[in-house]
Amino acid sequence: MSESTLRLVWVYPDLLSTYGDRGNLLILARRAQQRGLPVEIVEVRSDRPLPATADIYLIGGGEDGPQALAAQRLIADGGMHRAVNQGAAVLAVCAGYQLLGTSFYAKGARCHGLNMIDISSDRGPSRAVGELAGEIDPRLGLPPLSGFENHGGRTHLGPGVSPLARVTTGIGNDGQTEGAWHGKIVGTYSHGPALSRNPAIADLLLRWATGHDRLPALDDTWSDRLRGERMAAVARPA
Amino acid sequence: MPLRAKVASSVSRTAAALSRAAGRGDGSVIGGWIGLKIDPDLLAHLSSGRAIALVSGTNGKTTTTRLTAAAMQVLGPVATNSFGANMPTGHTSALAKAGATPYAVLEVDEHYLAQVIDATEPRVVALLNLSRDQLDRAKEVAMMAQLWRTALAAHPDVLVVANADDPMVVWAAEGSTHITWFSAGQRWHDDSWVCPECGSPIERRDAQWWCTGCPLRRPQPQWTVEDDGVVDPTGAWHLVKLQLPGTVNIGNAATALAVAAQFGVRPLEAVPRLATVSSVAGRYAxxxxxxxxxxxxxxxxxxxxxxxxxxxxxxxxxxxxxxxxxxxxxxxxxxxxxxxxxxxxxxxxxxxxxxxxxxxxxxxxxxxxxxxxxxxxxxxxxxxxxxxxxxxxxxxxxxxxxxxxx
Structure with a gap:
């Protein structure tokens, strides 16, 4: 952590905030504050420079046009790149996940990504819409992923990244794997928003950001019930 | 009306009545569905000879349609789809059921606006707002605005009544020849931070908004909400007493008055009619x-x-x-x-x-x-x-x- 305050940056809410992505920011902030960590939230619109020193960057989903625009501006800005090189963590969802890679498709054209992780995305044969679930990479030591996906892309992982999860329900990257992680970067197609259904991922980001191996447990009654209900829903044959 | 359309219309009414009698629904969809199977042009046939207003947008369209129909009744009988059945089957049912009326006010699902404009050749189209709604299956907001814009460009004679406070609506409407702007306020801004024309950020201050990269900006509205009333284009203020709650509904009333005015209804005559609406398909009940x-x-x-x-x-x-x-x-x-x-x-x-x-x-x-x-x-x-x-x-x-x- 930079000083004693955890600094959260919400990247371009004017362009990338379509599926309740603000929720990820609110949940991270709350879980930090409940552990007594002071939090500073920085919302950065796309016409402003990104701070190059912060602890966690959040980047959300969006429509094709805003996604392409966001990628151009993030490449020109360079702030998130510098921050990650200095050890910042990133949670990227859907369009935001795609644009961290080498390239993605928007409005029928291939666009340059930020080249921060070894993934590339193109169009799939159909839109992936519905519940998404999977077993998270055991090295991360987290319970199963639960979410809702809504995207037309398919994402291909290079050797430089690991899948976040092995898909048990839904499509994710390609029907086999979902999301990706590398260093302190996590990308996922899961909305819900992702952290409302997966508070353990929020705590993973907080552990990365603070350097603490363990964080005090919180009362997760309602998110446990939500997870239980959603897991039961996907386990039932439709 | 051609014979085929007459038969279709009659069968449609019967099916709707059967559906209601059987307790299967309010009959507002099934009748139209059957009628359109018999005569695919039935909606066009049922529309001809009527002066029609269409009301579309993400929110407020059922209530605004009800208020507009109430205001238009100053002129005579008005056909309307008051159960919120807002796709062509619902329009067909509503018009068939109403029989020959000189006027119709129809709520239209935003995805169907182009198709329904083609079929009904409306005199007036009212555009309320566009925001995110059921993204797992609905069109994204910018795509919807583009569809509206294209539809209106193909019908230059339509009188457009549009919300000056919503940048997406303004962009969709601005190419039209005849536009009346109203201001009903917009609480929700999260789908219009980016200009639909040029992609630059949109700035807001108080009621005003403008694009920082191109000329798109809030037009001067002719109809506005002030306190618990509506100011008309002459500057006259009309107290609007509604049974429906909230300033949102004063905005809906302003829209209804603006639409009715396109047909010659004066606000003075229309305002008392608005107060007769107490609930709308269970809403506010x-x-x-x-x-x-x-x-x-x-x-x-x-x-x-x-x-x-x-x-x-x-x-x-x-x-x-x-x-x-x-x-x-x-x-x-x-x-x-x-x-x-x-x-x-x-x-x-x-x-x-x-x-x-x-x-x-x-x-x-x-x-x-x-x-x-x-x-x-x-x-x-x-x-x-x-x-x-x-x-x-x-x-x-x-x-x-x-x-x-x-």
């Missing part, structure tokens, strides 16, 4: 049960939740959320809504997806109690007003428990 005065408010998407909070009183409140097909299966929009206005009220939650709501309210610092049924909430609430805010199928479930109150 009040039911007394066990000493509780239960009021129903429908909220389907983030923008309409903000409006519901504006309408609701400071009273115990039940929130009910489902995610069935008509609602959209994705509940992530709950995090686009700030529930903070409910702090300090007694809040109950229920519905198929109450747990999604529970997680949301916890993060929002809004204390709540989960109840498994509507009845349990009624029992748990103290005597007096109980505000019920629910999304579409949750609303219909509760309406059914209250004997399909209208």
């Amino acid at each position: 009040q039911v007394d049960r066990d000493g509780r005065n239960i009021r129903l408010l429908l909220a389907k998407n983030p923008a309409s939740w903000l409006e519901a909070f504006d309408m609701a009183e400071e009273a115990p409140t039940l929130l009910s959320i489902n995610a069935r097909d008509p609602d959209g299966l994705d509940t992530s929009w709950l995090f686009d809504v700030d529930f903070a206005p409910l702090r300090g009220r007694q809040v109950f939650i229920t519905g198929d997806r109450a747990y999604d709501l529970a997680v949301r309210l916890e993060v929002n610092d809004v204390p709540f109690r989960h109840v498994s049924t509507f009845e349990e909430a009624v029992r748990a609430a103290p005597p007096g007003r109980l505000e019920v805010i629910a999304n579409y199928t949750a609303f219909q479930d509760i309406r059914a428990e209250l004997d399909r109150v209208n």
Whole structure:
């Protein structure tokens, strides 16, 4: 952590905030504050420079046009790149996940990504819409992923990244794997928003950001019930 | 009307009556569906000879349609799809059922606007607003604005009545030849930070908004809301007394008056008619049960939740959320809504997806109690007003428990 305050940056809410992505920011902030960590939230619109020193960057989903625009501006800005090189963590969802890679498709054209992780995305044969679930990479030591996906892309992982999860329900990257992680970067197609259904991922980001191996447990009654209900829903044959 | 259309229209009315008699529904869709099977041009045939207004947008279209129809009744009988059946089958049913009327006011699902303009050749099209709604299946906002823009460009004779406060609506309408702008306010800004024309950021200050990269900006509205009334294009202010709650509905009234004025209805004559509308397909309906005065408010998407909070009183409140097909299966929009206005009220939650709501309210610092049924909430609430805010199928479930109150 930079000083004693955890600094959260919400990247371009004017362009990338379509599926309740603000929720990820609110949940991270709350879980930090409940552990007594002071939090500073920085919302950065796309016409402003990104701070190059912060602890966690959040980047959300969006429509094709805003996604392409966001990628151009993030490449020109360079702030998130510098921050990650200095050890910042990133949670990227859907369009935001795609644009961290080498390239993605928007409005029928291939666009340059930020080249921060070894993934590339193109169009799939159909839109992936519905519940998404999977077993998270055991090295991360987290319970199963639960979410809702809504995207037309398919994402291909290079050797430089690991899948976040092995898909048990839904499509994710390609029907086999979902999301990706590398260093302190996590990308996922899961909305819900992702952290409302997966508070353990929020705590993973907080552990990365603070350097603490363990964080005090919180009362997760309602998110446990939500997870239980959603897991039961996907386990039932439709 | 050609013979085929006459037969189709008659069969359509019969089917609707049968559906109602069989208790299968209100007949507002099935009749039109059968009629259109017999004569695919039936909607066009039923429309010809009528002066028609179409009302479309993400939110407020059922209420605004009802208010507009009430205002237009100054001129004579008005056909309208008052059950919110807002696709071509519903329009066909409504027109067939109404028989020959000189006027019609039709609520149109925003995805069908182009098709219904083609079929009905309306005199007036009213565009209310565009915001995110059921993203798991609906078109994204910018795509919808583009569809509207293309549809209106193909019909330059249409008189467009459009919301000056919504940049997406203004962009969709601005190419039209005849435009009347109204200002009904816009609480929800999160779908219009980026200019649909050039992609530059949109700036806002008070009621004004403008694109920082191109000439798109808020046009000067001719109809505006001021206090509890509406200012018309001559500058005259009309007190608007409604049975419907909230300043949102004063805005809907302004829209209705602007639309009716395109047909020659003067606001002075129309305003008293607006006060006759008490509830709209169960929305705003009040039911007394066990000493509780239960009021129903429908909220389907983030923008309409903000409006519901504006309408609701400071009273115990039940929130009910489902995610069935008509609602959209994705509940992530709950995090686009700030529930903070409910702090300090007694809040109950229920519905198929109450747990999604529970997680949301916890993060929002809004204390709540989960109840498994509507009845349990009624029992748990103290005597007096109980505000019920629910999304579409949750609303219909509760309406059914209250004997399909209208």
